[in-house]
Amino acid sequence: xxxxxxxxxxxxxxxxxxxxxxxxxxxxxxxxxxxxxxxxxxxxxxxxxxxxxxxxxxxxxxxxxxxxxxxxxxxxxxxxxxxxxxxxxxxxxxxxxxxxxxxxxxxxxxxxxxxxxxxxxxxxxxxxxxxxxxxxxxxxxxxxxxxxxxxxxx
Amino acid sequence: xxxxxxxxxxxxxxxxxxxxxxxxxxxxxxxxxxxxxxxxxxxxxxxxxxxxxxxxxxxxxxxxxxxxxxxxxxxxxxxxxxxxxxxxxxxxxxxxxxxxxxxxxxxxxxxxxxxxxxxxxxxxxxxxxxxxxxxxxxxxxxxxxxxxxxxxxxxxxxxxxxxxxxxxxxxxxxxxxxxxxxxxxxxxxxxxxxxxxxxxxxxxxxxxxxx
Numbered sequence: 001x002x003x004x005x006x007x008x009x010x011x012x013x014x015x016x017x018x019x020x021x022x023x024x025x026x027x028x029x030x031x032x033x034x035x036x037x038x039x040x041x042x043x044x045x046x047x048x049x050x051x052x053x054x055x056x057x058x059x060x061x062x063x064x065x066x067x068x069x070x071x072x073x074x075x076x077x078x079x080x081x082x083x084x085x086x087x088x089x090x091x092x093x094x095x096x097x098x099x100x101x102x103x104x105x106x107x108x109x110x111x112x113x114x115x116x117x118x119x120x121x122x123x124x125x126x127x128x129x130x131x132x133x134x135x136x137x138x139x140x141x142x143x144x145x146x147x148x149x150x151x152x153x154x
Numbered sequence: 155x156x157x158x159x160x161x162x163x164x165x166x167x168x169x170x171x172x173x174x175x176x177x178x179x180x181x182x183x184x185x186x187x188x189x190x191x192x193x194x195x196x197x198x199x200x201x202x203x204x205x206x207x208x209x210x211x212x213x214x215x216x217x218x219x220x221x222x223x224x225x226x227x228x229x230x231x232x233x234x235x236x237x238x239x240x241x242x243x244x245x246x247x248x249x250x251x252x253x254x255x256x257x258x259x260x261x262x263x264x265x266x267x268x269x270x271x272x273x274x275x276x277x278x279x280x281x282x283x284x285x286x287x288x289x290x291x292x293x294x295x296x297x298x299x300x301x302x303x304x305x306x307x308x309x310x311x312x313x314x315x316x317x318x319x320x321x322x323x324x325x326x327x328x329x330x331x332x333x334x335x336x337x338x339x340x341x342x343x344x345x346x347x348x349x350x351x352x353x354x355x356x357x358x359x360x361x362x363x364x365x
Contacts, residue, residue, distance in 0.1 A: 127283025147190035
C-alpha cells in the first residue's frame with residue numbers, strides 16, 4: 001500500500017446527525033407547551049391585585065378590559081391611568097361602544113352570558129374602575145369579573 | 155496496535171431522552187388561567203320608583219376613604235377584622251324576614267341593633283375616587299369571603315352526607331357542577347340554589363362622589 005492510504009485510517013468518522021430532528025422536536029414541543037397565547041400586547045403596567053375568594057373564568061365568553069398607567073414603552077401617553085381595549089387606548093366614553101362591538105363578535109349563544117374581565121393594575125384609582133362600571137351598565141354588560149392573582153390562603 | 159477509528163456513538167436513545175424531557179415539560183407547565191371575583195352590576199333603572207326604606211340595622215355600611223382607611227358602621231376598622239364583622243352582621247338573625255320566618259339556621263347573637271334576617275341584610279360599600287384599586291379589591295374579597303364562609307357552613311350542615319370526604323362542601327358542589335356543565339344535574343343545581351338562597355348576596359356599591 002502507498003503512504004497516502006495509511007494516513008486516512010486515523011481520521012474520525014463524521015458525527016451522526018440522527019439526533020438532530022429529536023432536538024428540534026424537543027424545542028418545538030417545549031415552546032408549544034410553554035407559550036401563553038396573548039391576544040393583545042399590554043401597553044400599561046398590569047400587576048393584578050390578589051384575592052383568595054376567586055372563581056375560574058371561562059375564556060370563551062370573556063371580553064377583557066385593561067386598566068393602568070402606561071408602561072415605560074408608552075411614556076408619551078402620560079402617567080395617568082388609562083383604559084386599554086384590544087390594542088389601543090380608549091377613553092371612558094368609548095368603552096360602551098367597544099364592549100358592544102366585542103360582544104356582537106362573540107358566538108351567538110354566549111352573547112347573553114358574556115363576562116367582562118377587568119384586568120386593572122392594583123395601583124390604579126378605584127375611580128377609573130367605577131367609571132368603567134358605569135359604562136358597562138349602560139352597555140348592559142352586567143357580569144363583571146375583577147381578575148386577580150390567587151392569594152394563598154392562610 | 156495501530157490507531158483505530160472511534161466507534162460511532164449510538165443515537166438510538168436520543169429519542170428516549172427527548173420524550174422524557176417533553177413529558178417533563180408537559181407535566182410541569184401550567185397554562186395560566188385567569189381567576190377573579192365575579193360580581194354582577196345593577197342594571198340602569200330609570201323608573202322613578204322611590205326605593206323601599208331599609209332599616210338602618212339591616213344595612214352594613216363600609217366606606218373606604220382616599221387614604222385607604224375603612225369606616226365600617228361609623229367606626230374605623232382594620233381590614234383584617236372586616237370579614238368577621240360582616241359574618242356577625244349577616245348571621246345575626248335578630249328577627250324575621252319579609253315572610254315572617256325567623257332565621258332558624260343563624261348562629262349569631264340575635265342582637266336587636268343588627269340585621270333581622272339574612273334575606274334582609276344588605277352590605278353597602280362606597281369608596282372614594284382616589285381609593286386604590288388594591289384596597290378596593292381587598293375589601294371586596296373580605297366581603298365575598300364572609301358570604302362564602304356562611305354558605306360553606308350551611309352547605310356542610312345540609313349536604314355533608316353527600317360529600318363525606320370534601321373539606322369544603324359548597325366548593326365541592328360548585329366544582330361538580332362545573333365538571334358536569336354539559337349534562338345538567340337538576341338536583342345539584344337545586345341544592346346550590348338552596349344554599350345561595352339561605353345567604354343571598356346583597357352587596358350594593360354606591361357610586362363615588364364626583365369631585
